[in-house]
Amino acid sequence: MDDSDNQNFYFPLLKHWFRYAGAALLLIAGLAGYLYFAGGKPDFFTTKVFAFLTSYMETRTFVVAQTNLLDETAAVFLTLGLIFIGFSSERNEKPELNTLRIKALIYAVFISSGIWIACFLFIYGWPVFLFATSVFPLFLLAFIVGFRILIFKFHKTKNNHSFKTD
Known part of the structure; x- marks a missing residue:
């Protein structure tokens, strides 16, 4: 694809x-x-x-x-x-953003999986479950931050001034 x-x-x-x-x-x-x-x-x-x-x-x-x-x-x-x-959606949604969303989702999976594995390797007993519950919000946060960074890079490399997001 x-x-x-x-x-x-x-x-x-x-x-x-x-x-x-x-x-x-x-x-x-x-x-x-x-x-x-x-x-x-x-x-x-x-x-x-x-x-x-x-x-x-x-x-x-x-x-x-x-x-x-x-x-x-x-x-x-x-x-x-x-x-x-x-x-x-972005205020001015463009088809190119779909590729950026997919990349951001993949990066977020890698980041949150690494955090989850680290929790299980370095935290023991009941606290591991407390830390593990934070993995999904961290996944969402990694996705949001990653998507915003990719949008910034997209604007910087493409010099596309007609495309505006919030």
Whole structure:
């Protein structure tokens, strides 16, 4: 498959404005994460939830458990925000961007796989699972940063001034 095949491939992207919604979700995630780790867990985040598996004082399955949802809120909003930013279309979407997206996705797979392998090689016990949960957001972040770098290089090498992105 050559570059012309990639340029004709259709990516099911979100509308451009999802990027702004993603930025708002990242701000909320940052605030929730700050509150969670700074110890200011407001009581209104404490609620009963259905859990397939919970393991605090004892391991239980398929139960209704009480928990503070602040950390889950931060994780879900972080993931959704990165997805919205990473997979929204550019304001002036061009077919050439498909090739750049594919390259960025491949680079992101390599980077996140390396991080994941490093986690399993150098972190032992329960903390390995905590670090492993960060691999998907890191994958999305690597994709976003890689895509932006490739767009920058594309503009620099092609001197294409009629093509504008955010």
